[in-house]
Amino acid sequence: MATTDLTWMGATEALQLFKAKKLSPVEMMDAVIKRAEAVKPSLNPFSNLHFEEAREKAKASESRYAKGKATGALEGVPLVLKEEATIAGLPATSGSLPLKDHVADETLAVVERCFDAGAIMHARTTTPEFSSAVITHSKLWGVTRNPWNPDYTPGGSSGGTASAVAAGVAPIGTGSDIGGSIRVPASTCGLVGFKPPYGRNPEGRIFNMDHYAVEGPLARSVSDCILLQNVMAGPHPRDIASLRPKLTLPTTFKSLNGVKIALSMDLGFIEVSKEVQKNTMDAVAKLRDAGAIVEEVDLGWTPSVKTAAFGHLGHIFGGALGPMLRRHRHELTRYVEFLVDRARDSTAADFLEAQRMVGIMYDTLGPLLERYEVLICPTTAIPAVPADHCPVTGHVEINGKEVEPGFDWVMTWPFNVLGHCPVLSVPSGKGRNGVPTGLQIVGPAYEDAKVFRIGAAIEEADPWFTRPARRPKLATTRKKGK
Amino acid sequence: MATSNLHYMGAVEALDLFKKKKLSPVELLDAVIKRADKVQPKINSFSQTFYDEARDAAKKAEAKFARGARTRPLEGLPLAVKDEEGIKGLPSSSGCIAFKDAIADETSYIVERCFNAGAIMHARTTTPEFSCAGFTHTKLWGVTRNPWNLDYTPGGSSGGTGATLAAGAAPLGTGSDIGGSIRIPASCSGVVGFKPPYGRNPQGHIFNLDFYCHPGPMARSVADCALLQNVMAGPHPRDIATLKPKMRLPLEYKPIKGMKIALSMDLGYCEVDKDVQKNTKAAVQKLRDAGAIVEEVDLQWTWKTLTAAVNYLAHLFGGTLAEVMRSHRHEMTPYAEWFGDFGARTTAMDYIESLDVAGEMYDTLGPIMEKYDALVCPTNAISAVPADFSPTTETIKINGKEVDPFLGWVMTYPFNIMSRCPVLSVPSGHDRKDVPTGLQIVGRTYDDPTVFQIGAAVEEADPWYTKPSRRPKV
Numbered sequence: 001m002a003t004t005d006l007t008w009m010g011a012t013e014a015l016q017l018f019k020a021k022k023l024s025p026v027e028m029m030d031a032v033i034k035r036a037e038a039v040k041p042s043l044n045p046f047s048n049l050h051f052e053e054a055r056e057k058a059k060a061s062e063s064r065y066a067k068g069k070a071t072g073a074l075e076g077v078p079l080v081l082k083e084e085a086t087i088a089g090l091p092a093t094s095g096s097l098p099l100k101d102h103v104a105d106e107t108l109a110v111v112e113r114c115f116d117a118g119a120i121m122h123a124r125t126t127t128p129e130f131s132s133a134v135i136t137h138s139k140l141w142g143v144t145r146n147p148w149n150p151d152y153t154p155g156g157s158s159g160g161t162a163s164a165v166a167a168g169v170a171p172i173g174t175g176s177d178i179g180g181s182i183r184v185p186a187s188t189c190g191l192v193g194f195k196p197p198y199g200r201n202p203e204g205r206i207f208n209m210d211h212y213a214v215e216g217p218l219a220r221s222v223s224d225c226i227l228l229q230n231v232m233a234g235p236h237p238r239d240i241a242s243l244r245p246k247l248t249l250p251t252t253f254k255s256l257n258g259v260k261i262a263l264s265m266d267l268g269f270i271e272v273s274k275e276v277q278k279n280t281m282d283a284v285a286k287l288r289d290a291g292a293i294v295e296e297v298d299l300g301w302t303p304s305v306k307t308a309a310f311g312h313l314g315h316i317f318g319g320a321l322g323p324m325l326r327r328h329r330h331e332l333t334r335y336v337e338f339l340v341d342r343a344r345d346s347t348a349a350d351f352l353e354a355q356r357m358v359g360i361m362y363d364t365l366g367p368l369l370e371r372y373e374v375l376i377c378p379t380t381a382i383p384a385v386p387a388d389h390c391p392v393t394g395h396v397e398i399n400g401k402e403v404e405p406g407f408d409w410v411m412t413w414p415f416n417v418l419g420h421c422p423v424l425s426v427p428s429g430k431g432r433n434g435v436p437t438g439l440q441i442v443g444p445a446y447e448d449a450k451v452f453r454i455g456a457a458i459e460e461a462d463p464w465f466t467r468p469a470r471r472p473k474l475a476t477t478r479k480k481g482k
Numbered sequence: 483m484a485t486s487n488l489h490y491m492g493a494v495e496a497l498d499l500f501k502k503k504k505l506s507p508v509e510l511l512d513a514v515i516k517r518a519d520k521v522q523p524k525i526n527s528f529s530q531t532f533y534d535e536a537r538d539a540a541k542k543a544e545a546k547f548a549r550g551a552r553t554r555p556l557e558g559l560p561l562a563v564k565d566e567e568g569i570k571g572l573p574s575s576s577g578c579i580a581f582k583d584a585i586a587d588e589t590s591y592i593v594e595r596c597f598n599a600g601a602i603m604h605a606r607t608t609t610p611e612f613s614c615a616g617f618t619h620t621k622l623w624g625v626t627r628n629p630w631n632l633d634y635t636p637g638g639s640s641g642g643t644g645a646t647l648a649a650g651a652a653p654l655g656t657g658s659d660i661g662g663s664i665r666i667p668a669s670c671s672g673v674v675g676f677k678p679p680y681g682r683n684p685q686g687h688i689f690n691l692d693f694y695c696h697p698g699p700m701a702r703s704v705a706d707c708a709l710l711q712n713v714m715a716g717p718h719p720r721d722i723a724t725l726k727p728k729m730r731l732p733l734e735y736k737p738i739k740g741m742k743i744a745l746s747m748d749l750g751y752c753e754v755d756k757d758v759q760k761n762t763k764a765a766v767q768k769l770r771d772a773g774a775i776v777e778e779v780d781l782q783w784t785w786k787t788l789t790a791a792v793n794y795l796a797h798l799f800g801g802t803l804a805e806v807m808r809s810h811r812h813e814m815t816p817y818a819e820w821f822g823d824f825g826a827r828t829t830a831m832d833y834i835e836s837l838d839v840a841g842e843m844y845d846t847l848g849p850i851m852e853k854y855d856a857l858v859c860p861t862n863a864i865s866a867v868p869a870d871f872s873p874t875t876e877t878i879k880i881n882g883k884e885v886d887p888f889l890g891w892v893m894t895y896p897f898n899i900m901s902r903c904p905v906l907s908v909p910s911g912h913d914r915k916d917v918p919t920g921l922q923i924v925g926r927t928y929d930d931p932t933v934f935q936i937g938a939a940v941e942e943a944d945p946w947y948t949k950p951s952r953r954p955k956v
Contacts, residue, residue: 205841206834209693211723235927237848240840240902241693243725244928319830346830348801352688355798358722359687366719420722445717446726 006031007168008465011077011224014171018065018076025065025076029058029120032078036123036169038474043145045154045163047083047124048091054078054122061118073231075118080164080173083124084131084157085111085215086204095129095138096336098328109202109239110174110215110232117231123169125160129333131176132317133391134184134410136160139333145387146188147472149434152384155185155410161218162189166472171220172228178213179313180379180412183425186218187379187438190427190464190472192225192455193218195412197446198419199243201229202236209241210316212416220465222426222456226251229448243446253453257291261454262372268301270411271398272381279429279437280378286461287376287454297375300364301414308357309413311350318343335391335406358417365418369444374454379438380410383431411440420445424455427464488513489650490947493559493706494733496653500547500558507543507558507602510653511536514560515604518651521956525627527618527636527645528605529565530573536560536604543600555713557600562652564640565606566613567593567697568686577611577620578818580810591684591721592656592697592714599713607642607655611818612803616666616892617871618642621815627869628670629954634866634917637667643700644671648918649956650947653701654710658685660695661795662861662894665907668700669861669920672909672946672954674707674937675700677894679928680901681725683711684718691723692798694791694898702947704908704937705733711930731931735938739773743936744854750783752893753880755864761911761919762860768943769858769936779857782846783896788886790839791895792824793832800825816874817888840899847900851926856936861920862892865913893922902927906937909946 006028009017017023033051040046061076086092086104093099107115115121126141136144136159146154147167154163158175162185165173175182177195186193198211207213217228226249234246263284266272272280284294318340325332325340369375381398385405389396394405407413415423421442428439439458443450464470488510491499499505515533522528543558568574568586575581589597597603608623618626618641628636629649636645640657644667647655657664659677668675680693689695699710708731716728745766748754754762766776803822811819850857863880873887880891889895897905903924910921921940925933946952 206837209837209840211691237852238844240844240848240900240927242927315830316834319834322831343830348797348825348828348830348833349804351830351833352798352801355688355691358691359720362722363720366722370719418722445722445724 007035008471009171010221011074011171011219011227014077015075021065025058025061025120026055028076029054029078029122032169033122035167039147039167039169042150043147043163043167044142045125045144045160045167045169047126047141047160049123051122054120057120061120072116072118073227074114077119077172078170079114079119079121080123080125080161080170081111081121082127082158082161082173082175084127084176085174087111093140094131095127095140097139097331098324100140108204108215109236113231114174123164125164125173127157127160129336130321131157131181132339133157133335134180134407135385135389135391137388139331143388146384146435148190148436151386152433152435153188153387153389155188155384157181158185158218162186162191165189165218165220166191168471172224173218174215175218176213176215177416178207178210179309179407179416180410182216182218183379183412183423183438183440184410186425188384188435190436191218191220192222193425194225194229195415195423196229196233196448197422199241200247200448201232202239202242208239211419212312214419221463222452222459223251226452247448249449249452253456255291256287256454256457259292260372261287261292261294262297262368262375263294264297264299264375264377267377267411267414268299269303269305270381271401271403272378273398275431276378276381276383276437280439283376283428283439283458286458289461290457297368301361305357305361305414305417308354309417311346312354312417314339314343315346315351318346334393338392354417361414361418374450375442376454377440377442378411378428379425379440382409383433383435383437385409415440415442422446422448422451424451426455426458487950489517490953491653492703493653493701493709496559497557501553503547507540507547508537510558511540511560511602511604514652517649518605521629521649521651524632524956525629525636525645525649526624527607527626527642527649527651529608529623529642530606532604536602539602543602554598554600555709556596559601559654560604560652561596561601562605562607562643562646562655563593563603564609564643564656564658566609566639566658567656569593575622576613577609577622578810578814579622580813582622588686590686590697591718595713596656601654605646605652607640607646609639609642611815613639613658613663614799614821615639615817615873616662616889617867617869619870625870628866628917629956630672630912631915631917633868634915635670635869635871637670637866639663640700641667644668644673647671647673647700647702648954650953654706655700656697657700658695658697659898660692660799661791661889661898662892664698664700665861665894665905665920665922666892668907670866670918672918673700673702674704675907676707676711677897677905678711678715678930679904681723682729682930683714684721684724686721690721693901694794696901703945704934704941708733708934729930731934735935737772738769738936738939741774741855741936742853743769743774743776744779744850744857745776746779746781746857746859749859749893749896750781751785751787752863753883753885754860755880755913757865757913758860758863758919762921765910765921765940766858768940771943772939779850781850783843786839787843787896787899788889790836791899792889793828794836796821796825797828797833800828816872820874843896843899855932857924859922859924860893860910861907861922864891865915865917865919867891897922897924904930904933906933908937908940
């Protein structure tokens with residue numbers, strides 16, 4: 001099979017061919033390793049490489065298939081893991097210079113599940129420092145770039161994973177999301193990214209106690225996203241908040257005929273660029289063609305949502321990173337310094353105000369989601385910011401208005417405030433600069449299948465990555481100017 | 483049941499007799515009100531009464547049963563509602579004299595469900611100020627006392643409900659629990675109280691986002707408690723944290739033969755009074771006699787658990803009092819003032835640290851709960867503190883050792899930290915002062931039915947309230 005085909009093959013298809021013995025995990029691993037080496041210089045998505053071990057594991061996988069032995073749900077499938085997902089004995093730097101020699105002593109539950117299912121990690125991927133931004137650059141790892149246009153960011157904080165998956169380095173990857181960190185990179189890289197409801201996937205300490213924070217899958221297709229999500233999901237004895245019973249997503253969905261969908265272009269208060277609006281309406285047209293009834297709604301939300309979201313995040317990050325800032329200020333990135341400084345005076349009152357906002361927001365969204373199947377809105381307000389954009393000093397202009405450079409260009413964090421809601425981000429189109437845009441599909445609390453049903457319908461109308469014309473062009477050297 | 487004992491009839495039994503037209507809701511309510519009038523001067527467990535409205539509602543319920551109409555799960559049953567639950571148009575003072583004229587503009591979701599299920603609220607029950615203590619006395623309502631021994635507290639913060647149930651002044655009552663406030667009064671008052679898993683029962687903002695916090699049912703029997711829980715439980719469109727789907731508990735229980743139950747007498751660190759230990763062992767024996775295997779385990783928890791809980795509660799719950807403190811400090815009780823002050827001193831780091839402790843606690847509890855069907859331990863380390871106990875000026879000693887006066891005498895708050903575990907508190911005996919003691923039955927996360935099944939086994943071996951000799955002499 002042509003290497004190009006293997007580079008871009010999805011996990012679901014690969015597994016079928018592995019089982020039919022028409023393809024070996026060794027062939028696939030060779031192809032993606034080759035691809036990883038090719039894109040590394042221009043995209044820089046890797047924190048660590050594990051090619052040799054991966055090749056060994058692929059051989060063992062090949063043998064299991066050949067002998068007809070029992071195989072896991074991801075047997076032999078190449079997988080990239082966000083560095084933040086700790087693996088016992090491996091570096092756990094959080095992209096931070098002071099922690100560059102730090103090694104994890106525990107493996108994150110969702111990672112354990114991927115490995116137990118037979119997935120093979122050949123690379124770990126970059127993040128911003130402490131996964132605290134929606135871009136991906138750090139003093140430790142440098143700048144990670146978007147395969148669709150390397151001048152732009154692949155988003156963050158799961159930017160390395162998204163860049164790698166969109167570039168054909170792996171069909172699936174893991175991410176985590178506390179303010180948008182699965183969905184923003186999914187959107188900028190043209191991928192499918194799922195932020196599950198709080199408690200659906202086991203989370204590590206202490207973030208399993210924070211309803212904003214979850215682990216989730218990224219992939220190039222809805223079916224691959226479901227495949228990985230079904231491995232990650234389920235109760236875990238180390239995470240008390242993990243829900244019972246395990247929710248297994250279906251892989252086929254009923255038609256959308258007559259299904260009512262609520263649309264909010266701007267969530268009531270966010271400045272959204274014309275090209276994102278256009279791509280969003282293109283996605284709406286696809287849904288209408290599929291038989292759905294799409295109606296614009298007024299959520300009644302205001303900028304106080306942002307104050308609340310960052311009051312909460314500031315309290316957590318400020319509390320957790322305060323000592324790090326005190327001891328290592330000058331080694332940290334500007335954006336971490338800024339975040340923790342601002343959070344230093346965060347009080348319980350700020351945190352409680354954020355909790356109040358959940359109620360105020362859900363007072364409209366809750367009843368709305370009793371009347372509509374899902375809510376849809378853009379994932380980001382512009383396709384992406386430049387790859388080396390500084391979330392503190394950078395400039396972001398939308399519709400002629402200057403907005404805050406940290407988080408005003410993304411529309412994801414309201415659904416971390418409402419973290420019990422499942423959210424799927426699917427591609428909605430591209431910007432003038434070639435960078436993809438995304439659509440968020442928000443379901444009622446704990447009703448994951450609903451968002452995949454809608455996402456599958458959009459994908460069916462216009463699948464990405466299935467042909468060369470729908471993939472980023474191989475970037476082995478950085479293009480200047482474009 | 484003879485009319486003189488009608489006020490002690492259970493809810494499940496009463497409903498059955500209503501349906502068979504052998505008893506009228508009017509008769510039951512009359513008996514309950516008569517009993518309430520007799521005991522209130524002593525126990526002082528009501529903040530407000532609605533006897534006329536309740537009688538009207540009971541007549542309507544009687545008519546429904548008489549004509550064989552379809553009736554609702556709690557049709558015609560008298561219900562004592564914890565004053566803390568907002569009821570549209572009714573006073574919402576939180577037990578604080580500064581707010582004695584405040585009126586609620588919304589009814590709490592669980593109370594709405596009880597009303598929609600046909601329950602009849604004849605009274606609201608007392609709490610400590612802002613429901614922030616394990617006893618029940620305020621400047622506004624005075625001291626609420628334990629029907630078993632009037633010198634002692636019926637517990638708190640749902641102490642009014644606990645005392646009311648024990649005295650026979652209602653068959654069902656509501657409670658809420660953020661550090662033990664359903665289970666402490668259940669234990670002190672000798673009744674059954676259920677702390678559901680976080681998210682099982684709906685709450686309003688903002689406490690629905692506080693994983694320590696849960697509303698829940700209290701009653702004199704396990705089945706009555708389940709009856710009420712089944713009405714309270716279930717997803718709610720305004721509470722994003724509510725679990726799906728709704729969980730329905732059975733009202734009859736299979737034997738516990740062969741079940742494996744873990745026992746921790748002290749959670750690894752608590753000082754536990756000798757009488758409590760004795761009663762806990764007696765309860766364990768009942769479980770063994772019923773065929774369960776009960777094994778002692780070492781949770782390896784420490785006093786860090788208490789520090790974490792106090793810091794967390796003070797940070798968030800105490801944080802909500804900050805505004806009240808600014809304008810009304812001098813009208814507040816000393817214990818509420820202390821709580822608000824302590825809260826103001828806690829930091830984000832204290833909060834994060836409490837989450838770390840939660841992780842450490844589950845490191846041992848999680849694996850234990852994979853091996854065992856449930857864990858049992860005492861509810862309170864001593865039966866109860868005095869009715870007018872003042873934690874800011876008085877001390878508590880257990881086995882000669884001084885313990886934290888706010889939470890050092892209870893063993894409930896660790897399961898507010900481990901809040902996805904359901905916990906049922908059932909009576910385990912009396913202490914030397916005749917004050918009841920309780921047993922906590924802690925289930926695996928989200929496994930409510932198991933704790934009811936085990937509770938039913940303890941109860942079956944020795945039911946309370948079914949005979950005059952098993953009731954308090956008020």
